[in-house]
Amino acid sequence: MKKLCSVAGCPVLFEGTKSRCQTHERTADRTRGTSRQRGYDREHEVTFRAKVLARDRICVICKRRPSRDADHFPRSRRELVAAGLDPNDPQYGRGLCGPCHKKETARHQPGGWAAR
Numbered sequence: 001m002k003k004l005c006s007v008a009g010c011p012v013l014f015e016g017t018k019s020r021c022q023t024h025e026r027t028a029d030r031t032r033g034t035s036r037q038r039g040y041d042r043e044h045e046v047t048f049r050a051k052v053l054a055r056d057r058i059c060v061i062c063k064r065r066p067s068r069d070a071d072h073f074p075r076s077r078r079e080l081v082a083a084g085l086d087p088n089d090p091q092y093g094r095g096l097c098g099p100c101h102k103k104e105t106a107r108h109q110p111g112g113w114a115a116r
Contacts, residue, residue: 047088056095061104067095071104
């Protein structure tokens with residue numbers, strides 16, 4: 001079943017699981033930058049992610065599945081940086097399973113990370 005691109009004014013109908021047409025998806029990916037450009041570097045892996053996942057071995061939302069993602073909470077990484085706080089401090093994170101992390105991201109970042 002075809003759907004309309006979610007970008008305002010784009011008339012393209014397409015098939016697939018994404019919400020944007022291929023052209024707008026590529027534009028969003030370029031705007032977003034790589035994970036390293038967004039601050040998810042080696043220090044983030046060692047300091048934030050590893051410590052959050054060691055602390056929260058089971059997803060803190062569903063309490064059923066193993067944690068796979070270290071999520072910034074209650075503030076986003078962007079908000080922590082803007083407030084002058086260390087976004088790699090594990091106290092600003094929680095461990096989530098993949099499905100819960102996707103739901104939380106969709107709820108708190110409608111339109112995607114690059115839309116902010």
